[in-house]
């Protein structure tokens with residue numbers, strides 16, 4: 372699927388007279404002519420650029436999977452440092468941090484097998500943070516839960532599920548704004564401790580994803596207060612979950628065997644790779660953009676998040692090449708260890724608290740929902756800045772970008788900074804297809820549509836310039 376994007380001849384701001392923004396009708400913000408000239412040239416350059424596509428091709432081909440803490444993570448960070456340096460970014464560095472290291476063990480060592488009533492193998496993947504099983508696996512009767520909420524509401528006596536394998540079946544719904552992910556994801560992140568606390572010996576869930584192919588979706592489980600699972604936890608591919616459901620609907624009691632060699636394996640090092648365009652007038656003021664460099668272990672992570680690395684790096688590079696230097700510093704952060712719990716994002720935020728530059732972070736945003744078209748601009752900024760964002764959207768109409776609400780996050784790796792008070796915004800990508808591939812072996816480079824990726828770069832380069840070359844502040848201003 373591809374689409375054409377219109378290139379405006381006239382400034383769209385000039386022909387806009389009636390526009391109700393996120394907070395309803397209010398005063399308008401107008402960009403000056405020089406700003407409009409620069410951003411329109413950047414948009415043209417973005418639509419014509421294949422740099423994001425080339426960077427993502429190179430990262431996914433030359434490095435491949437780059438699971439945090441592994442040798443491939445080391446190679447990915449070296450690649451990123453070299454690439455950012457070659458492209459002309461300033462202050463390029465790799466800020467390393469230590470982390471707990473979990474692996475699934477060898478591929479092919481994972482198994483889910485129905486032993487009764489209808490013996491057959493199922494396609495499954497181990498979830499991040501799972502414990503391993505004894506040699507030969509575990510075998511137990513399944514307690515079937517139609518939904519995560521049913522599991523939570525179940526008898527919470529410590530032996531209520533003694534010796535059983537918990538299965539949770541609820542489905543993820545595809546949506547443009549990806550709103551199906553969070554509710555479906557609760558069973559991946561939290562079912563394990565609800566099962567373990569009731570005496571279960573294993574937990575199995577329907578994959579958090581929308582693929583109807585036999586690709587199971589992996590992903591990290593949560594670790595409340597650093598707690599580690601003592602039971603195995605796995606996810607079934609969608610069609611295999613359907614198979615479980617059909618057997619259950621026949622009134623049968625299901626018995627399963629699960630085996631996995633997953634486990635926590637000491638400590639490891641990862642890092643955040645950073646490059647900058649130093650601001651001309653207010654270099655201490657920082658606009659953070661980026662993606663995450665790490666992937667799951669089962670794919671080269673073209674959509675999650677090789678494309679975010681490519682899109683944001685290319686967008687900043689177009690600004691470097693524009694002949695104009697913005698007032699503020701643009702900092703591209705390629706976060707490490709996102710998939711295993713936003714560890715790079717937390718380390719980055721902690722480091723800024725320690726070096727005293729947190730309050731210099733003007734606003735932040737991440738590209739981390741694949742390479743599909745950007746469809747709306749959301750913000751989470753002080754009310755006085757709404758008209759500024761409304762005016763940004765007007766300039767992005769030719770790219771098909773709508774104005775979204777003033778709520779939500781700037782992307783997963785931006786969450787720790789947002790929690791510390793940094794304003795955020797987001798160029799939301801279409802979420803209908805990404806969860807076909809997300810966290811599966813099928814997240815490969817062929818899924819990227821070059822024209823859609825170029826639309827992202829055009830939107831990102833405009834967005835980044837607008838935020839970096841203004842004096843507008845996005846935090847609440849104290850009343851005088």
Ligand SMILES: [Zn+2]
Pocket residue numbers: 663675676709739
């Ligand atoms: Zn991601």
